Amino acid sequence: MAQLTEYTSYADAQAHANSAALWELFDGDRDYLNIAHECITRHADGSGRAAVRIAHADGQDEILSFDTISAGAAQFAHWLDAQGIQQGDRIAFMLEPSLPFYVCLFGAMQTGAISVPLFTLFGPDALRLRVGDCNPTILITNAEKADLARGAVNADGAPRVVVADQGLLDEIKQYPATYEPKTKANDMAVFQYTSGTTRELPEAVKHSHRTLVTLMFAALYGTGIRPGDEFFCPSSPAWGHGLWHGTLAPLAMGVTTGTFAGRFDPVRLMQALDQFGITNMSAAATHYRMMKNSGKGGDYAFHFQKLSYTGEPIDPATLEWIDQYFHVPACSMYGTTEIGVVLVNYPGAEDFVVKPGSLGKAVPGQKLEVHRADGSITDPGEIGELMLWRGGGWLSTKDRAKTDEDGYFYHCGRADDVIISAGWTMSAVEIENTMLRHDNVLECGVIGVPDEARGQVVKAFVVSNVAGSDALTKELQDFTRERLAQHEFPRIVEYVAELPKNPAGKVHRKMLRDQEAAKAAAAAV
Template sequence: MARLTDFTSYRDAQAHADGGALWDLFDGDRERFNIAHECITRHADGSGRPAVRIAHADGRDEILSFDAIAEGAARFAHWLDHEGVKPGERIAFMLEPSLPFYVCLFGAMQTGAISVPLFTLFGSEALRLRVEDCTPTILITNAEKAELARSVPGPRVIVADDGLLDEIAKFPSTYTPKTAANDLAVFQYTSGTTRELPEAVKHTHRALVTLMFAALYGTGIRPGDEFFCPSSPAWGHGLWHGTLAPLGLGVTTGTFAGRFDPVRLMQALGDHRITNMSAAATHYRMMKNAGRADDFTFYLRKLSYTGEPIDPATLDWIARYFKVAACSMYGTTEIGVVLVNYPGAEDFEVKPGSLGRPIPGQRLEVQRPDGTRSEPGEIGELMLWRGGGWMSTKDRAKTDADGYFYHCGRADDVIISAGWTMSAVEIENTMLKHDAVLECAVIGVPDEARGQVVKAFVISRRRGDDALVRELQSFTRDKLSQHEFPRLVEFVDELPKTPAGKVHRKILRDREAAKLAAAAA
């Protein structure tokens, strides 16, 4: 009988994709289900087939097999039982991609404990807030981070070194999972949160099933792909779309460990003949800016990106070097992926800059403040039908006549100046077309006469002087409109970003507010 992985067209996705068909991709059912079994154990057949390729920043490649991860995870699960860890307790780990990372991730889930991946670059305050929120029994990290981890009250700190692997080696290499489909499996922290106190998004084991809609139609993943996702598995995109989704289908995935290097990524794409990559928009922009693409050969057939829209100049670079359309996938940690571009579907037109169309079974609208549907081309709030009512995504968007959606910025990224409503994203994308601009971010800042004016923060390959400011202003005004340009331009060496690589405009707004407050004082 045909399975969803056998279909690649947009038409077939609409005809065949439903919840029942998703369950057919797995061993478990609506009662008994375990992510570790579905992603690792059932694919461990003694062949040594690779599960994860890790491209280290220092140039090393590390390849972990399904067999090695399955055996280590089983032993770690037995060790947790031996240590008295009970189902529902949280096991946190602050590790780069490595054998201990995957052993901890999947081993904890087998026992019914909850895995909590934490970003390795967290400082003491960021770590403390998350530990206080999820109250883990054990926190596993490397030797470098051990002192930081021990400074946070609460969990027992374990160093994931050869000693830990030696300690768990005495336990059996197989384990029978104990979980029901609705048991909690993962606590996930969003990288872009604006909350003062972070709160985990809680996922059950059955979340792997619903994830497959986004995997099949957002990244286009299918058995036979050589997959790669450079996003950290401490965050939603790297964990769910870069790790669990491909492994759940038995597809070898790839990831990055250490400080991100765009040249090292391009090397890994060529060396491993990667055919399908899903990355953050920033990863693509950094590869373009590195200026080294001519040094490598690429084999990509499917590309997807998330986090924020890609500017037109970077899309042109992708088309030139990767020779395949870059497909946006839109969603959040809280709601999942809901808009996709169906990579690999030959009957789906990928419109540059578009968020695409809804995944099967999802309903979205762009709405006016009064709740009525916006007309094509009219900017409004992007709303998702969920639980019998409309819920806000807190993003602004528009549609075209064909039903494609386009991102127009966060609700708080809209700039209103002298009565004109402007999109920070649209101004940024225009400025990025200028040869002198490597990166930029746009916000609205208070102005006594206009209410707000546009301020651009620019990383430039040229000297940032008054002449360049005037050049950028004229360039933007000519391409958009006479009122839509940055009245203020500040040249900077770097832009604040979330750990997932998105420009953090809120930090820029907060800095400007602090400057104004200091000036007033």
């Protein structure tokens, strides 16, 4: 009987995709399964076949084979055992894509420890919060970030900070290059922090090893990955899209994946896409916009057969640019770290019409509807709340949406105070709380406002005890980005005498958003 990877049409997805068929793609079963084995070890056949291609911002290429990663991960797993690491211990690592990154990621999961990837641009406050939340036994980083990492060590001396340099790679070589995994399918494998929620500290989403199986629905029908693809995902593997869709999913199928390391450069990305002969790419909407804005699309040859994007809608001008230079429709996929991908456009399915701007249709086995406030289903074209059937009831996605007559879904904005800018999801509360720590900020309200290049940018309304100025604005921006992340700061600051409040005394962000929308509408007249 054919496996799901052999089917490409939408009709076949509806006819054949089910849980039992997904399990046939793996060596493990519902009792015993290990992500490192499924993604790396079983594909390490001594051939030297490429597992990961890394395009470094400085122009260097790094190609890592399944064999190399498998041996290093096994040696690192033995090293962790020698350090006394127990099943369930957290191993955090703040590393750019590199051999140490993949060795740590997969080595920790083989032992039954839990891998916790952390964004390399976290500032001290953001790092300390996350380390304090997950309590890792070891925090692994590079020499450049070592002092920052040591600043997150608590009074008890935890976590132990380890520098992932050539010395560590040399040290682990004393151990065997094979390792017998110690996990069951339901054991925890990864703690994944979202890039922002309405909480001050984004809650870690906890994934078991069997999450890999469920993930394959998104891989097969959201990114369209199949054996034989040359895949690339420029998103950081510290976040859900880059880790699950850009790294684990393709590797589980034995597909060579690609990624970007260092400060993002759209021209460097296009150079890598050309050089590597990439046929399938999944990226954030902002990656496509930045490539368009570079004006260099005509300088490279592209080989795409499938494209997908996530994080936010793509504007019409960028979609036109994609059609002009890539000659393949860009397929949206919608989901969150918490619920996974639930709406897709089936890249590569010749019998599925991709409608520009649409979120597509449900992943096989998922049920979604758009509801009115009273719980009834909206009519086509009517905006309501996007709901997902999960666990015997309707779960709110906290997004607004609509459907059309053909059953396609369309995103109509966020239902909460999360801000999506250039593909990054940020918390208004977290930014506000950080800015309020500045001596000259008395009150602060943060919202997202429309921006042509980034979709949204962060705007802060500040009540200050001194006169607002360009110098103070830059000081507040630097203050925020140094404590959270390099992308997480207000690009626009407006100084106001007071902020609108709700009856409970909290900043009324909806009123701020409405005021901005009214100003934009008036300016357009």
